[in-house]
Amino acid sequence: MIEIKNIEKSFGGVKILKGVSCVFEAGKTNLIIGQSGSGKTVLLKSLLGIHTPEVGTISFDGRIYSELNTDEKREIRTEIGMLFQGSALFDSMTVAENVGFPLKMFTNDSNEKIQKRVDFVLKRVNLIGAHKKLPSEISGGMQKRVAIARAIVNNPKYLFCDEPNSGLDPNTAILIDNLIKEITEEYNITTVVNTHDMNSVMEIGDKITFLKNGLKAWEGTNEDIFLTDNEAIVEFVYSSNLFKKVREAYLKG
Amino acid sequence: MLIRYTSQIGKYFLMWKEIFKKPTKWSVMKGLIFKEVDDLIIDSLGIVAFISFFVGGVVAIQTALNLTNSFIPKYLIGFATRQSMILEFAPTFMSIVMAGKMGSFITSSIGSMRVTEQIDALEVMGVNSLNYLVFPKIIALMLYPFLVGISMFLGIFGGYVATVYGGFGASTDFIEGLQRDFNTFHVFYAFLKTFIFGMFLATIPSFHGFYMKGGALEVGKASTVSFVWTSVTIILMNYILTQLLLTQ
Ligand SMILES: Nc1ncnc2c1ncn2[C@@H]1O[C@H](COP(=O)(O)OP(=O)(O)O)[C@@H](O)[C@H]1O
Ligand SMILES: [Mg+2]
Numbered sequence: 001m002i003e004i005k006n007i008e009k010s011f012g013g014v015k016i017l018k019g020v021s022c023v024f025e026a027g028k029t030n031l032i033i034g035q036s037g038s039g040k041t042v043l044l045k046s047l048l049g050i051h052t053p054e055v056g057t058i059s060f061d062g063r064i065y066s067e068l069n070t071d072e073k074r075e076i077r078t079e080i081g082m083l084f085q086g087s088a089l090f091d092s093m094t095v096a097e098n099v100g101f102p103l104k105m106f107t108n109d110s111n112e113k114i115q116k117r118v119d120f121v122l123k124r125v126n127l128i129g130a131h132k133k134l135p136s137e138i139s140g141g142m143q144k145r146v147a148i149a150r151a152i153v154n155n156p157k158y159l160f161c162d163e164p165n166s167g168l169d170p171n172t173a174i175l176i177d178n179l180i181k182e183i184t185e186e187y188n189i190t191t192v193v194n195t196h197d198m199n200s201v202m203e204i205g206d207k208i209t210f211l212k213n214g215l216k217a218w219e220g221t222n223e224d225i226f227l228t229d230n231e232a233i234v235e236f237v238y239s240s241n242l243f244k245k246v247r248e249a250y251l252k253g
Numbered sequence: 254m255l256i257r258y259t260s261q262i263g264k265y266f267l268m269w270k271e272i273f274k275k276p277t278k279w280s281v282m283k284g285l286i287f288k289e290v291d292d293l294i295i296d297s298l299g300i301v302a303f304i305s306f307f308v309g310g311v312v313a314i315q316t317a318l319n320l321t322n323s324f325i326p327k328y329l330i331g332f333a334t335r336q337s338m339i340l341e342f343a344p345t346f347m348s349i350v351m352a353g354k355m356g357s358f359i360t361s362s363i364g365s366m367r368v369t370e371q372i373d374a375l376e377v378m379g380v381n382s383l384n385y386l387v388f389p390k391i392i393a394l395m396l397y398p399f400l401v402g403i404s405m406f407l408g409i410f411g412g413y414v415a416t417v418y419g420g421f422g423a424s425t426d427f428i429e430g431l432q433r434d435f436n437t438f439h440v441f442y443a444f445l446k447t448f449i450f451g452m453f454l455a456t457i458p459s460f461h462g463f464y465m466k467g468g469a470l471e472v473g474k475a476s477t478v479s480f481v482w483t484s485v486t487i488i489l490m491n492y493i494l495t496q497l498l499l500t501q
Contacts, residue, residue: 077379090368102378
């Protein structure tokens with residue numbers, strides 16, 4: 001479980017996060033939604049320790065990040081898997097090398113053992129026979145799978161995904177979304193996903209936090225989202241014609 | 254503006270400190286070093302050889318053409334070629350060329366890792382990305398004096414070929430010039446400054462790539478800016494080191 005309390009983050013005097021609090025539970029796919037530029041990535045990067053909030057605390061299963069020493073912080077980082085928006089695969093390494101990289105860097109496992117684990121996670125993300133390919137030689141959807149494999153190769157407790165289906169066709173996007181949800185439940189991971197895609201919201205959103213103007217404007221489940229009268233969220237959902245109709249139909253029963 | 258430059262310079266020195274913190278495991282680092290030696294040193298051999306040979310030839314011809322007074326000894330062609338190759342051409346001019354070749358390679362490869370979040374990915378995994386990316390380049394560029402040694406040798410050889418086969422002088426005269434008043438301190442001075450330039454070649458372009466912001470377009474801009482700063486630093490350091498080491 002991750003608990004965020006009242007965090008604020010500014011860049012060059014501009015406040016991007018203005019006191020956000022939320023709780024992300026283990027085994028659940030927690031979504032952060034909001035328009036582009038609403039601060040979703042900043043929030044995620046604050047969880048990662050890439051950004052340090054000026055105010056507020058973030059605690060990982062009771063461990064308050066800002067109060068830890070360097071070794072303890074490092075310990076937490078090894079428990080985090082991250083899926084970046086553009087996959088961020090190392091382009092000089094093959095698929096197998098990318099996935100095995102965290103193990104090679106931080107364990108003393110033999111090459112054989114690493115190989116086995118790499119085979120296992122690549123199979124888990126339904127990617128077979130691409131071991132020796134370079135990231136530039138595979139499709140965007142496959143790159144996402146490799147990136148997911150790399151993120152979970154260490155058995156992380158926490159998995160963060162930044163817009164996992166940006167740049168993917170709708171079919172592939174749903175596959176990737178569902179893969180994230182399955183893995184979350186299978187390994188009881190605390191997963192946080194950034195998205196502005198209503199399809200993902202409906203498909204996998206166990207818990208949804210809606211960011212607007214640097215504040216949490218709403219939170220709830222993907223069922224609540226059609227029932228709420230919260231203006232901000234209605235406006236966000238209504239921006240898609242399809243969902244406007246779905247919501248109307250849903251409200252009528 | 255002055256404040257901005259000062260803070261950039263401060264940041265550059267802080268980067269040096271970061272590079273040596275939390276070192277990457279040796280079994281991984283070994284491979285990274287070999288790769289950098291290949292990309293930076295081995296890959297530059299061709300261009301270094303080509304430029305040195307022909308510039309050496311031109312220096313010899315220019316000297317020969319200016320020796321119109323018959324009182325000036327003929328060995329001067331060899332002497333002048335040797336001095337200019339060892340003292341300035343190979344260490345300094347070659348370093349400016351390398352600021353373009355190696356420098357733009359380093360800035361664009363690190364910069365594109367920055368814009369595609371690969372550096373964030375390293376950091377998130379708990380890797381000290383500065384150590385992982387820059388340290389192997391520093392080690393690889395410790396071999397840079399070797400490249401400059403080749404440049405000196407081929408420059409002088411080019412001068413010899415141009416002189417003897419171009420009919421500007423005799424082989425014995427040229428070789429006499431090469432041996433005349435040979436000062437080992439000059440060679441020491443040349444390699445010392447080469448070593449220092451090598452460290453700048455590894456780190457200034459890395460700095461510009463690592464701390465860049467923006468997208469693909471900015472990677473190109475960062476490479477240009479990095480070339481300018483690397484060259485300016487080398488030229489200034491060359492002046493300072495010459496003043497310190499060769500004058501009394
Ligand atoms: N490193 C940074 N430096 C300055 N401004 C930033 C930085 N990162 C994000 N921002 C700004 O913060 C705002 C929110 O960005 P972001 O979190 O990326 O939005 P999104 O919700 O689309 O992920 C944007 O206005 C962006 O310009
Ligand atoms: Mg974003």
